[in-house]
Amino acid sequence: MPSPTFPITPLLPDIVRSLSDHPRLVLEAPPGAGKTTQVPLALLDEPWLQGRKVVMLEPRRVAARAAAGFMARQRGEAVGGTVGYRIRFENKVGPDTRIEVVTEGILTRMIQDDPMLEGVGAILFDEFHERHLAGDLGLALALDVQAQLREDLRIVVMSATLDGEKLARFLDAPRLSSEGRGFPVQVAHFPARRDEAIEVQARRAIEHAVLTHPGDVLVFLPGQREIARVEAMLSPSPAGRGVGERANEGRDGSGSKAALAPHPPSGHLLPRGEGKDDFIVLALHGELPVEKQSKALQPDPQGRRRVVLATNVAESSVTLPGVRVVVDSGLAREPSYDPNSGFSRLEVTHISQASADQRAGRAGRVAEGWAYRLWPQSQRLDPQRRPEIALVELGALALELAAWGSDDLRFVDAPPPGAMNAARDLLRRLGALTASNAITPLGKRMLALGTHPRLAAMLLSADEGEDRALACDLAALVEARDPLRMGGDALAARWRALAAFRNGRAPQDANRSGLAAIDAAAKQWRRRVRETTAPPASVEAHRLGDVLMHAFPDRIGFQHPQDARRYLLANGRSARLFDDSALVGEPWIVVSELRHEARDALVQRAAPVDERCLRRDFADRFVTEDSVRWDASRRALSAQRESRFDQIVFDARPAGRVDPALAAAALTDAVRDLGLDALPWPESLRQWRERVRCLRDWMPDLGLPDLSDDALMATLDDWLQPAFAGKTRLDALGEDDLANALKSGLDWSLRQRIDVLAPTRITVPSGMERRIEYAHGQPPVLAVKLQELFGLADTPRVADGRVPVLLHLLSPGGKPLQVTSDLRNFWNSTYAEVKKEMKGRYPKHPWPDDPWSAQATHRAKPRGT
Structure with a gap:
């Protein structure tokens, strides 16, 4: 295959030169510039590479295959020779592979398994603007390897739409930009009709594009469901007319070609052979078989025009030849944390302005093009895509960091502390982390499974055989959309619908295509865990809960003693059932999905749990111990002997003598709830505290402690709790006790210095x-x-x-x-x-003309003066 010339070609010597002088580089190049396929090839013979590999991270599987295939053809080789790729469940590399295109999870495993990255000389992060969590983690790990172990490792961050200046500052790296090559694209907003679904609006825009413009049409839709619907609308009917044509008949009274207006259109998809070239409709998304993906990326062998219905996989990194028109829904399915389920799920969201510009640019790759946007011109989009690290649940990230052994990594955007704390709390409950946040042997096995920690914990907890097969079914069910239209809150109803579907008798209120997708996902799970046993044909509902509780130990619930529909959860919160719930009366349940509300969460999916299994599998979380708590209503301590599961108190009886240590801790907790004003502050102690705070600012070299409200509240256990020793009432703490507690962290000489430097x-x-x-x-x-x-x-x-x-x-x-x-x-x-x-107002007091020499006094003038 002859080497074509790309817009990036003139910049390649500068890229090579920069990487010879500096280990990091930020490369900006628009779609179609050739960065994905030309930069790795340009680095192969560089002396600093020393015959080692170039690893390129490609966020999407379609793009990874396509990039590797194109580079291999340029070298006249098959994939798996000099150029190969590795994606989930597919590996095409060989002993001579020097350029390896990998997807995000693969790169993380490569670095975790071999931190020295033996045999790797450079890592390229393509399409970094997509800001996937795995990509951000991969960059952070690579930077840590470069800083600690491999100064010679080259790191290149490439993208079409990113803030290159900001990223170059973060990486302390040179920044190079390619102008690219593109033709003008005329952008128009294609208005929707009242209450019109996005698929119908897209079909009208496609019809207009086919009739009005030359070349292929690329249509961006959120996901597979929308692609399938539009594809069905565009399919020819047995009578030879498009579904879109029949749907439009009667709208304008004609149904003829003359009804088509140049802009905005109201049109019909022409029957094949009616004066226009034939065309074919193709789908393009990540779940398609490889041969169908390849078909969408190649010109039609018969020379027909193509309408390609694609997800945002076609936004970057892959080239679709012949596209002259883009129809953009302005939507994409992106991962978003769903607090109801505890998982990140794909949700339809508006794209960013950068993505919209990139999509439109696809129409101007070969000649002048047209882009139709299916949203109002008045609608404003976010400038850039928000990073996933700010949007999703971070359990997987926290587990990766624990395996790495360090949290001190440099992220472009740091993980939110609250989300990280919640993730670590979950991992401790799952048994993946110790109390000090070190990874456990189970955590390492969970990480190797390569899925969400909740699901990994469940899959690994199940015994071989039917329980493992049930765990695979449940993993597929909790990740999927509800297959029942009116199924209540019992997870067992969903599983039984799945079992019935396998026997060819799915319930009438079930979505058969949804059940088929769940069945396929369950089979994939069984392959992944190497389980050959088929799922059982029927099970008791509690058996599902006995497996599921290992994924949701924080959502195991115990029935409230006074309210049969209310449950106390292991994480300290509470939840309630629907009025007509099938779970009413179950002593223990596990909740896979709930909706958070102001008071109690609402259980949406759950299964009963057998207490015997709970006590067997979570024996260490059942404890009986004395507890002393502050009763705010009585303003007194309450001592009880409690039987607990995690944070669920399922039995409590009055205790006898109050343990002094527990009493001191409970009184400290009372201050934590009530605030510092609940303590007996004399004015002299308030002033002493203010003197210390002022001196801390004026003379930082003294090393005085921080006595701000926030600092004191954060360290109550250190300075206040010892003062409550032997006390059982809050008001038993006297002013002197409080003063001694507050000053306990300062030695005698420093206290003396405070009195001298800040006298009262x-x-x-x-x-x-x-x-x-x-x-x-x-x-x-x-x-x-x-x-x-x-x-x-x-x-x-x-x-x-x-x-x-x-x-x-x-x-x-x-x-x-x-x-x-x-x-x-x-x-x-x-x-x-x-x-x-x-002077006139206070004549009895001195008002000398010369205050410099006058005698100071606190009295009035003597009589007669």
Whole structure:
């Protein structure tokens, strides 16, 4: 195959030169520039590569196969020679492979299994703008390997639409850009009709494109379901007319070609052979067999025009020849965390402006093109796609980081702390992490299974045989959409519908295509775990729960003793059943899906659990112990002997003597709930605390502790709990107890230094001691009568002379006259006016013309003077 010239070709020497001088590079190139296939080939013979591999991360399987195939053809080889690929369940690499195109999960496993990356000289991250979680993790791991183990490893981040400047700063890397090559694309917004489904609107736009413009038509739709619907609409009827044509008849009274307006259209798909070239309709998405994907990526052998119905897999990295028109729904299915199920699920969302521009650009690859957008022109899109790390559940990420042995990785966008804490809490319940967040042997086995930690824990907990097959069924069921139209909240009803489908008698209210997809997914799960036993034909409902509880140990529920429809959950929350739930009366259940509401969550899918199995499999979570808690309504401690499963208290009886250690912890928890104001703060202690906080800012070299509200609340167990030793009431803590507790972290010499550097009182020229008030973030305040400062030139200072006090100068009657931190300037500029105004009002007090030499006093003038 002759080497074609790509827009990226002139930039290849600069790319090679940059990587010779610097181990990282950010490369920006628009779709069609050739970066995906030309950059890896250009690096093969570089001296720094030393015969090692170039690994390129390609987010999508379709693109990975296509890129590897194109590069192999350029070299006149078959895939698996110099160029190969590895994706889930498919491996086409050989002993001579030097360029390996891999999908995201594969790269993570490569780095985890071999941190030295023996035999790998460069990692290329293609289409990084898609910001998949696995891609962000892969980059973070590669950067850590480069920093700690392999300084010679090259890392290239490539994309068509990303903030290259920001990414280059993050990576401390050079940035190169290719202009690309494209033709003008005319963009128009194709209006929807009232209450029109997106598939119908897309069909009308396709009909218009086929009749109005030359070339192939590329249609972006959210997913397989929408593709199938549009494909059905475009299929020819037995009478030779398109479904779209019949659907439009009567709308404008004609049904003829003349009804087509140039823009916006109202049209009909022409029957084949009626004055237009024949065309074919093709689908393109990641679940298609390889041969069908390849067909969509190649020109039609018979020269017919093509209408390609694609997901966002066609947005980048793959080339569709001959496309002149793009019809863009503006929608995509992206992963989003569903708190109801605890999983990330694909949801239909609006694309970003960057994606819309990239999709439109597909129409201008070979000649001038047209793009029809199926959303109003007034609708504003987000500039860039939000990273998955901010949107999805992070259990898998937390497990990967635990396996890596370090959280100190550099992410382009850091994982949200709240989501990471929730993920680690779940992993501890699943047995994947220890209390110190180290990975367990079970966690390593879960990671090797390569699926969500919940499902991995369930699959690994099941014994060989029918239980493992049931676990595979349940994994498919909890990930799928509900196959029953009106099925209530019993998961058993879904499984029985699946079992009936396998026997050819699915319930009437079941979605047969949905059950077929679930059955196929269950078979795939069985292949993955190497289970050959077929699922049973029937089971008791609790047997499903006995398996499912290993995926949802945090959602095991115990029936509330006073409310049969309410359940206490192992994670400390509560949930309720529907009024007509089939689960009413079950003592224990496990919930696979619930809807969070203001008070109790609503159970949407659940199964009963056999308590004997629960006690067998989770024996360590059943405990009986004394508990002391703060009763807010009584403002007193409550001591009980509790039997608990995790955070579910299923039996509680009054306890006798209160354990002092438990009492101290409970009183500390009371302060945690009530706040610091529940403690007995004398004014002197409040001022001492403010003095310490001020000195911490003024003199950081002292190393004083942080006594802010947040810091004290965060460390209650350290400084306050010991003060509650031997106490059973909150008001038993006295002012001296609190003062000793607060000062416990400072030694005697440091306390003395505080008194010297931030004194509570100061002697003024009148010979009297006056109080200094401290407030964090403000200057210290000295309120004093003006006559007491006669003869004092400079403002008093604290903190070893670093901080002047703020003088509140008072009249003889104690009223404010002036506020100043510059006493010298006051005597020189303002005193004369104050004296003139006050002398008549307070004639018995001295108002000398020269305050510098006057005698300071706190008294009135002697009689007769």
